[in-house]
Amino acid sequence: MKSIKITLFAFFVAFGISTKAQNDFTLYQMRAIPQVTTVNPSAFPLSKVNIGLPVISGTYLSFGNSGFAYSDAVRLTDDDSLEIDLDNAIDRMSDRNIISSYTRTDLFSLGFKAANNYFSIGITEVFDTRFFYPRGLFEFLWFGNGGSNLGQRISFNGLGLDFIHYRKIGLGWARRIGPNLTVGARFNYLYGGEAIYFSKSQLGIATDPIDYSLTVDAGMEVNTSGIRRISDISSGGSVSTDDILDYLLRGNNKGYSIDAGFNYELFDLFNISGSVIDLGSINWRDDLETYTLEGGEFTFDGVDLFSLVDPIVGETSASGLQNLVDSATNFFTDFDTLPNKSFSTPLSPQIYAGVTYNLTNRVRLGVLSRSQFIKGDLSTSLSASLSATVGNFFSTSLNYSVYGRSLGNLGVGLSFNLAPIQIYVITDNAFVAFQPYNVKNTHLRFGLNLTFGRDYEL
Numbered sequence: 528m529k530s531i532k533i534t535l536f537a538f539f540v541a542f543g544i545s546t547k548a549q550n551d552f553t554l555y556q557m558r559a560i561p562q563v564t565t566v567n568p569s570a571f572p573l574s575k576v577n578i579g580l581p582v583i584s585g586t587y588l589s590f591g592n593s594g595f596a597y598s599d600a601v602r603l604t605d606d607d608s609l610e611i612d613l614d615n616a617i618d619r620m621s622d623r624n625i626i627s628s629y630t631r632t633d634l635f636s637l638g639f640k641a642a643n644n645y646f647s648i649g650i651t652e653v654f655d656t657r658f659f660y661p662r663g664l665f666e667f668l669w670f671g672n673g674g675s676n677l678g679q680r681i682s683f684n685g686l687g688l689d690f691i692h693y694r695k696i697g698l699g700w701a702r703r704i705g706p707n708l709t710v711g712a713r714f715n716y717l718y719g720g721e722a723i724y725f726s727k728s729q730l731g732i733a734t735d736p737i738d739y740s741l742t743v744d745a746g747m748e749v750n751t752s753g754i755r756r757i758s759d760i761s762s763g764g765s766v767s768t769d770d771i772l773d774y775l776l777r778g779n780n781k782g783y784s785i786d787a788g789f790n791y792e793l794f795d796l797f798n799i800s801g802s803v804i805d806l807g808s809i810n811w812r813d814d815l816e817t818y819t820l821e822g823g824e825f826t827f828d829g830v831d832l833f834s835l836v837d838p839i840v841g842e843t844s845a846s847g848l849q850n851l852v853d854s855a856t857n858f859f860t861d862f863d864t865l866p867n868k869s870f871s872t873p874l875s876p877q878i879y880a881g882v883t884y885n886l887t888n889r890v891r892l893g894v895l896s897r898s899q900f901i902k903g904d905l906s907t908s909l910s911a912s913l914s915a916t917v918g919n920f921f922s923t924s925l926n927y928s929v930y931g932r933s934l935g936n937l938g939v940g941l942s943f944n945l946a947p948i949q950i951y952v953i954t955d956n957a958f959v960a961f962q963p964y965n966v967k968n969t970h971l972r973f974g975l976n977l978t979f980g981r982d983y984e985l
Contacts (some may be wrong), residue, residue, distance in 0.1 A: 551672075552928050553909040553938040554972060555952045556893055557920035559940055560636050560951050561976055566645055566879060567788040567802040569711030570702050571645050572638065573916075574949075575980030587631045589970030594624035594660070613669050621686050625901070628656040633974070638699075645711070647699040655875075656690045657901070659725075662903070666769045667732065670947040675924060678736040687725030687749075689902075691872055693782075693809055694718040702916040712785065719780030721753035724872050742826045747862075750870040751820045752780060752811040760774040782809030784874055798883045812869045816980075818862040834864030875901050889916045897930070906930070910938065919981050920944045928955065936968055951978040 538941045551566045561577035563570045600616035638647035701711030727748040776802035784807025790800045893912040908930030916922040926938040942951040952973045959969040
């Protein structure tokens with residue numbers, strides 16, 4: 528049991544060193560970067576023509592563990608040795624926690640101004656992974672099933688993995704309506720590659736207070752698309768040219784999403800803005816497999832230790848123990864397989880709302896909130912920022928934010944315009960470079976754009 532605890536702990540700590548779910552506080556305030564339209568489609572970039580080259584123009588990497596940071600679970604003692612403190616880590620967890628990984632790569636982008644309009648097109652590859660784990664799982668493994676847990680069902684509900692890989696093709700249009708108001712929207716066509724989606728996850732364990740038998744119950748449904756095909760390709764199985772073309776063109780897995788936003792100038796001093804991003808879903812109809820476990824239950828009554836060492840009945844007891852292992856194994860692997868069952872995975876919509884105050888034409892103070900819906904749960908974050916442009920070649924934004932159950936996050940964005948080449952680096956938590964074991968969130972966005980024409984008066 529101790530080895531199970533340590534192994535599981537090491538797995539979570541490995542992910543917990545750096546953490547996140549998708550965030551873009553810093554980018555939202557940096558109008559010098561054309562990618563600002565991805566978080567508010569109504570934004571007018573400062574450049575009149577913007578070109579994003581494949582891969583090098585935009586890469587975004589983020590990782591997250593909302594449950595705990597490395598320093599919450601591992602402490603440095605007075606004699607400079609490391610000590611595991613899972614009691615403290617468990618105290619830091621919420622009822623449901625998420626380890627997340629999000630990457631996106633821009634394959635191509637083009638944007639240009641035309642009178643009072645800004646038109647854009649972009650192609651992006653996205654990998655989005657979330658592992659959900661309940662606090663009860665750690666409590667059971669660390670504290671055991673005795674004490675107040677006797678006779679109670681310890682819930683592991685929600686345990687599961689969601690993963691989607693898709694390509695996004697977006698068409699955007701922003702328009703200035705009058706002197707103070709701009710509105711914008713982007714329509715995205717989505718091609719799904721692979722998916723794993725836990726549409727149902729109920730799991731629990733109860734200990735009988737009389738005979739201490741353990742009863743495990745489970746009800747699960749796991750939908751997958753493209754996983755079998757990837758498995759065949761990676762294992763060197765038989766794959767035809769049609770299979771490869773079908774994969775590259777994403778087959779029948781299609782979906783749509785909409786982004787929309789606005790900016791309103793008030794008294795030439797304040798800017799009120801807001802946006803809704805990733806409102807949509809993907810329908811999966813290709814290379815499907817669904818695994819279900821309905822109403823499963825398994826009871827472990829214990830093992831007669833005396834019979835194990837008794838030479839007369841030892842063979843019978845060993846056989847019984849093997850039967851027990853087989854029964855437990857069958858319980859956790861006896862899923863019904865339903866081929867060709869289509870399913871839908873919603874994206875995780877984000878809502879931004881912000882206000883900036885113009886200290887000068889090039890220096891702004893801002894407050895920004897961000898909310899995101901993940902499987903019915905709403906998480907809200909907040910940041911305060913200072914943004915500035917210097918000449919025609921440099922812009923920056925600094926912010927302090929609270930999100931992901933973490934209070935200390937310093938965002939930094941830098942953009943250098945060496946006409947026509949623009950280089951930018953953005954992070955919403957620079958503390959990871961100085962205190963990697965204390966942070967709960969880390970992400971990095973960087974790239975190189977081609978930009979033509981600068982207009983700082985907009």
